[in-house]
Amino acid sequence: xxxxxxxxxxxxxxxxxxxAERLAAQLAEEHKMAELxxxxxxxxxEINSPIGSILSNNQVxxxxxxxxxxALASGDRAALEKSGRQVETCLSLAAIDKIACExxxxxxxxxxxxxRVDSAEMRKADLNEQIENMLKLTQCDFRGRIAVExxxxxxxxxxxxxxxLSQVFLNILVNAGHAIDGPGKITVRxxxxxxxxxxxxxxxxxxxxxxxxxxxxxxxxxxxxxxVGTGLGLSLSKRIVEETHGGSIDFESEVGVxxxxxxxxxxxxxxxxxx
Amino acid sequence: xxxxxxASVVIVDDEEMVITSVRAYxxxxxxxxxxxxxxxxxAVKHMENHLVDIAVSDYLMPRMSGIQFLTxxxxxxxxASRVLLTGHADKQSAIQAINDVGLYQYVEKPWENAQLxxxxxxxxxxxxxxxxxxxxxxxxxxxxxxxxNVQKRLLQAFL
Numbered sequence: 001x002x003x004x005x006x007x008x009x010x011x012x013x014x015x016x017x018x019x020a021e022r023l024a025a026q027l028a029e030e031h032k033m034a035e036l037x038x039x040x041x042x043x044x045x046e047i048n049s050p051i052g053s054i055l056s057n058n059q060v061x062x063x064x065x066x067x068x069x070x071a072l073a074s075g076d077r078a079a080l081e082k083s084g085r086q087v088e089t090c091l092s093l094a095a096i097d098k099i100a101c102e103x104x105x106x107x108x109x110x111x112x113x114x115x116r117v118d119s120a121e122m123r124k125a126d127l128n129e130q131i132e133n134m135l136k137l138t139q140c141d142f143r144g145r146i147a148v149e150x151x152x153x154x155x156x157x158x159x160x161x162x163x164x165l166s167q168v169f170l171n172i173l174v175n176a177g178h179a180i181d182g183p184g185k186i187t188v189r190x191x192x193x194x195x196x197x198x199x200x201x202x203x204x205x206x207x208x209x210x211x212x213x214x215x216x217x218x219x220x221x222x223x224x225x226x227x228v229g230t231g232l233g234l235s236l237s238k239r240i241v242e243e244t245h246g247g248s249i250d251f252e253s254e255v256g257v258x259x260x261x262x263x264x265x266x267x268x269x270x271x272x273x274x275x
Numbered sequence: 276x277x278x279x280x281x282a283s284v285v286i287v288d289d290e291e292m293v294i295t296s297v298r299a300y301x302x303x304x305x306x307x308x309x310x311x312x313x314x315x316x317x318a319v320k321h322m323e324n325h326l327v328d329i330a331v332s333d334y335l336m337p338r339m340s341g342i343q344f345l346t347x348x349x350x351x352x353x354x355a356s357r358v359l360l361t362g363h364a365d366k367q368s369a370i371q372a373i374n375d376v377g378l379y380q381y382v383e384k385p386w387e388n389a390q391l392x393x394x395x396x397x398x399x400x401x402x403x404x405x406x407x408x409x410x411x412x413x414x415x416x417x418x419x420x421x422x423x424n425v426q427k428r429l430l431q432a433f434l
Contacts, residue, residue: 044362044363045363046362048385049292049293049333049362050290052296052386055385056300056388057296064303089302093296099292145337
């Protein structure tokens, strides 16, 4: 044991540590927003189709009701028959509207998990659901290019900051998407394992060069073009998984074949020492 | 190819709901024949065998993009008008489409029914006029070559 520090030095150390933590949190928040911004183009596309459908269906249904109203008023047989057929169309359009609304609310739910500010305390969360939500957001971007395969095992509720972990999943999924040029596949697998859960995210992308491998989990390293990546995603992910949740993050990669990330999170957090 | 009276509209979107909505609206307002496809490949096959006046296509689709589909459509039936209906917020793709495929129109999702209808009506009119023009040109060509023949025979008769 070293000599006890004088009280003023201890105070200064504490305030510096608090400041560092505040800056780290701010950095994480900014990174999250930057990533969300890049995903928005795809999400907008995904929302515009159902909205277009709903607006169009609404117009057709109103027109059909007007036709039916005047057919009923006139009692004209041909007009009534035509309106009767139109009612069938309206019923199928109403069914489509329901599907369209569900599609939009799924995306909004995904966005909400992502932007929710974590409360100070950890809560139990279903990580399969968190991953599913992030997949909905990224699929807008992947659609037409990357097939996503999921193999979800039954997972116990995990004590965690759900939105922070969602950010990790999103970050790795987005990276996987960037690693794939042209068509490819991303496989997400979850399993309960000992006292924790194991999540693996595998892509069929170009892989990570051996000389880059030691650098990728450290901050400030990127192989992406300016405006595509900040080079902070994986170092933040590492901190969220390892420091905040006491888990582990590692990967295996083969150039030209692909990369698989493994994230392990304990189900229960060790009680941190008070003070 | 037959000169059918009803105008033929092809709609391609991997979202079934978009096809159903556009079809319901066009069937209510027009007499057009509507052919909807969720697979661009099937739309290509359709265009190889049937006369089409206008092709309306989504942009982001699995396997074949809207640009690729409309490029094929242009090769198969150059006179058919080509429209891109897209929710993609990226203007760059629109510019590329207009330059590469010779788009007739670019419509953004969510679309306005009345605007889409006007574009489709004008597109049909345009492709019918182009087709007529091509027929007239080929009639002129035949007339021109038969005239040349006559001229040749006349010359031979006199020389």
